[in-house]
Amino acid sequence: MSDERFPFPVRVHSPTSSLIVSTAWDAVEYLKRWPGKRGRDYRIALQHCLDALDGLRSPRTAQVSFVTAAKTAGLLL
Structure with a gap:
């Protein structure tokens, strides 16, 4: 299991909190309690x-998908 850092951290927010996501592990933990709609972008x-x-995808690919999902859900700062 690899937990390489994203190329740059991503700040996400919900009505009750704000968080900086720096790794694929951080992203998975945030996705588990995702406050937005869990549509196609979320699943991807x-x-x-x-x-x-x-180790099947790069941290960059994971980050791009995470940012897309956060934008779609209106969670990106």
């Missing part, structure tokens, strides 16, 4: 982050 982000932890 979760799979890509899990794949990054297993």
Whole structure:
């Protein structure tokens, strides 16, 4: 299992909190308690982050998917 850092941290927010996500592991933990809609972009982000932890995808790919999901859900600062 690999937990390489994202190329740059991502700040996400919900009505009750704000968080900086720096690794695929951080992203998976945030996705588990995702405050937004769990649509297609959410599912892709979760799979890509899990794949990054297993070394099947790059941290950059996981980050791009996570950012897309956060934008779609209105959670990106």
